[in-house]
Amino acid sequence: xxxxxxxxxxxxxxxxxxxxxxxxxxxxxxxxxxxxxxxxxxxxxxxxxxxxxxxxxxxxxxxxxxxxxxxxxxxxxxxxxxxxxxxxxxxxxxxxxxxxxxxxxxxxxxxxxxxxxxxxxxxxxxxxxxxxxxxxxxxxxxxxxxxxxxxxxxxxxxxxxxxxxxxxxxxxxxxxxxxxxxxxxxxxxxxxxxxxxxxxxxxxxxxxxxxxxxxxxxxxxxxxxxxxxxxxxxxxxxxxxxxxxxxxxxxxxxxxxxxxxxxxxxxxxxxxxxxxxxxxxxxxxxxxxxxxxxxxxxxxxxxxxxxxxxxxxxxxxxxxxxxxxxxxxxxxxxx
Amino acid sequence: xxxxxxxxxxxxxxxxxxxxxxxxxxxxxxxxxxxxxxxxxxxxxxxxxxxxxxxxxxxxxxxxxxxxxxxxxxxxxxxxxxxxxxxxxxxxxxxxxxxxxxxxxxxxxxxxxxxxxxxxxxxxxxxxxxxxxxxxxxxxxxxxxxxxxxxxxxxxxxxxxxxxxxxxxxxxxxxxxxxxxxxxxxxxxxxxxxxxxxxxxxxxxxxxxxxxxxxxxxxxxxxxxxxxxxxxxxxxxxxxxxxxxxxxxxxxxxxxxxxxxxxxxxxxxxxxxxxxxxxxxxxxxxxxxxxxxxxxxxxxxxxxxxxxxxxxxxxxxxxxxxxxxxxxxxxxxxx
Numbered sequence: 239x240x241x242x243x244x245x246x247x248x249x250x251x252x253x254x255x256x257x258x259x260x261x262x263x264x265x266x267x268x269x270x271x272x273x274x275x276x277x278x279x280x281x282x283x284x285x286x287x288x289x290x291x292x293x294x295x296x297x298x299x300x301x302x303x304x305x306x307x308x309x310x311x312x313x314x315x316x317x318x319x320x321x322x323x324x325x326x327x328x329x330x331x332x333x334x335x336x337x338x339x340x341x342x343x344x345x346x347x348x349x350x351x352x353x354x355x356x357x358x359x360x361x362x363x364x365x366x367x368x369x370x371x372x373x374x375x376x377x378x379x380x381x382x383x384x385x386x387x388x389x390x391x392x393x394x395x396x397x398x399x400x401x402x403x404x405x406x407x408x409x410x411x412x413x414x415x416x417x418x419x420x421x422x423x424x425x426x427x428x429x430x431x432x433x434x435x436x437x438x439x440x441x442x443x444x445x446x447x448x449x450x451x452x453x454x455x456x457x458x459x460x461x462x463x464x465x466x467x468x469x470x471x472x473x474x475x476x477x478x479x480x481x482x483x484x485x486x487x488x489x490x491x492x493x494x495x496x497x498x499x500x501x502x503x504x505x506x507x508x509x510x511x512x513x514x515x516x517x518x519x520x521x522x523x524x525x526x527x528x529x530x531x532x533x534x535x536x537x538x539x540x541x542x543x544x545x546x547x548x549x550x551x552x553x554x555x556x557x558x559x560x561x562x563x564x565x566x567x568x569x570x571x572x573x
Numbered sequence: 574x575x576x577x578x579x580x581x582x583x584x585x586x587x588x589x590x591x592x593x594x595x596x597x598x599x600x601x602x603x604x605x606x607x608x609x610x611x612x613x614x615x616x617x618x619x620x621x622x623x624x625x626x627x628x629x630x631x632x633x634x635x636x637x638x639x640x641x642x643x644x645x646x647x648x649x650x651x652x653x654x655x656x657x658x659x660x661x662x663x664x665x666x667x668x669x670x671x672x673x674x675x676x677x678x679x680x681x682x683x684x685x686x687x688x689x690x691x692x693x694x695x696x697x698x699x700x701x702x703x704x705x706x707x708x709x710x711x712x713x714x715x716x717x718x719x720x721x722x723x724x725x726x727x728x729x730x731x732x733x734x735x736x737x738x739x740x741x742x743x744x745x746x747x748x749x750x751x752x753x754x755x756x757x758x759x760x761x762x763x764x765x766x767x768x769x770x771x772x773x774x775x776x777x778x779x780x781x782x783x784x785x786x787x788x789x790x791x792x793x794x795x796x797x798x799x800x801x802x803x804x805x806x807x808x809x810x811x812x813x814x815x816x817x818x819x820x821x822x823x824x825x826x827x828x829x830x831x832x833x834x835x836x837x838x839x840x841x842x843x844x845x846x847x848x849x850x851x852x853x854x855x856x857x858x859x860x861x862x863x864x865x866x867x868x869x870x871x872x873x874x875x876x877x878x879x880x881x882x883x884x885x886x887x888x889x890x891x892x893x894x895x896x897x898x899x900x901x902x903x904x905x906x907x908x
Contacts, residue, residue, distance in 0.1 A: 292841075300841055484840045485840075495836070497834050498834075499832050502800070504846060508847070508850060510847045510848075513845075
């Protein structure tokens with residue numbers, strides 16, 4: 239008889255410290271059977287995302303914390319194998335938040351059927367999923383970016399940043415990425431088509447002149463995924479009436495907060511800075527996905543995935559993601 | 574023959590340090606004579622405002638710096654004494670930006686005629702002038718405050734803060750002020766009618782519990798005039814989907830910037846923070862002044878002025894304002 243395998247959160251990492259593989263445990267459980275109105279999904283792909291680190295803390299945040307002893311929360315893409323639900327049939331490909339497990343029972347809520355004809359299923363967790371929609375909403379709804387403006391995006395080689403920059407280029411903007419390491423920067427410019435990319439691992443003394451050279455007209459839209467010291471420097475390069483879409487602060491998730499000194503730029507430059515959570519803006523997903531799918535089908539958006547095989551690798555892969563070891567979208571393939 | 578007296582900026586204070594009276598010089602000059610299309614104004618009141626400190630630096634800001642050797646820039650209220658301009662007659666009361674001087678020549682640009690029947694002329698530099706309009710725009714256009722929300726305003730006993738709180742009360746909000754010293758807090762609650770006021774001079778250990786008690790439903794709108802350590806603490810008390818109108822950072826104008834650690838609150842709470850400069854939003858002044866005048870005429874807005882007599886006192890009064898020694902609107906009466 240088939241069994242399910244799940245990853246459970248068994249302990250919390252220190253509030254301002256690094257998580258470790260010991261915070262997780264892989265368990266085997268009986269395969270659940272769908273009752274009336276339910277369906278059983280075989281998850282093929284698990285999405286790893288920076289926000290997961292925040293959920294592991296007990297502190298008040300925009301979402302309740304991940305419970306101890308429960309299956310880790312997370313986005314998934316898979317296939318319906320048994321259905322007692324009128325809206326789904328076996329063979330349907332579905333994207334949802336079914337967590338770190340190979341099989342999952344669902345009542346259909348929060349499940350989105352996807353057409354994977356010509357589109358790899360994993361893309362529905364990346365460029366055609368939450369990260370892609372995040373990029374679109376941050377760029378167009380939060381930053382309200384206009385053609386001709388200068389857009390800077392941090393974590394430029396990541397799942398969100400890579401889409402931000404490509405959408406901004408398609409929109410007629412000058413686009414500068416910030417990324418960690420020469421290889422990522424080369425990819426961002428040569429493959430993704432950004433105008434420039436700055437390696438934040440160079441010294442702070444070199445970073446500022448490089449930033450000035452890359453943004454001769456200063457920054458009109460900053461799509462911020464990282465926070466910390468680089469963000470503080472970028473604040474000093476903002477334009478009058480510029481906007482900051484605060485999407486993430488990955489550099490701050492496992493450490494004490496970096497103290498920000500350039501906040502007066504918000505006042506001096508009349509900046510609008512706004513934090514946002516893409517899952518709260520469901521009414522904008524259809525428009526975002528329609529445009530992303532159109533660009534994707536026409537070959538105008540490129541993407542890259544970092545894939546590890548097997549549920550047991552998920553904890554290490556999440557730690558790697560938080561350390562910036564991934565390239566593009568970090569996925570776990572559930573073989 | 575009558576002479577004009579002017580205060581000139583003769584040297585700049587250190588970029589991150591205090592200004593001193595030595596940065597200014599009082600000079601006597603010949604009284605100018607208006608030519609065709611010009612008018613001569615006798616200034617009766619000089620407005621002292623925190624933004625003046627920023628203009629004294631040479632650094633890039635939203636406005637060009639105050640030039641050395643020139644009359645200090647600043648708002649004024651006075652009376653036309655000679656006019657060769659078709660739009661003004663002797664006896665007209667006018668508000669403008671005629672600078673730190675007893676008499677000023679003007680071509681009428683930027684000059685606003687005010688009706689001082691029943692309204693003290695000095696009020697057109699305070700509650701019915703730039704500070705009042707700043708309060709109105711920050712509260713309604715930037716924060717978009719709704720009835721029932723909790724509004725917190727710093728420098729609550731100042732020219733702007735005192736109007737912010739009273740407008741918010743008239744709008745049906747819970748209003749908490751932050752001010753320096755027990756006397757100011759008493760005034761804010763007992764005279765201006767705020768729901769509560771917290772003295773930031775109490776220790777940081779006491780401030781947080783006092784803030785929590787005063788804002789049981791957290792903060793929906795923060796009208797920020799001060800910046801620094803108190804602002805950092807307030808960031809930790811913001812509500813989901815709250816707004817911050819960043820109007821000033823007076824605590825930061827004469828010192829190295831205080832490092833802000835709670836910026837992740839912007840992300841976690843999906844806050845919109847926006848800097849604004851009231852003089853750039855001229856299209857909103859008529860609506861703001863109309864509502865302020867209506868409330869003022871009905872006795873619903875109270876105000877207080879701190880007045881020094883004579884142009885020679887202006888430098889010391891500006892230093893006092895930046896130290897928080899004033900109560901309400903700081904003015905110089907040009908006797």
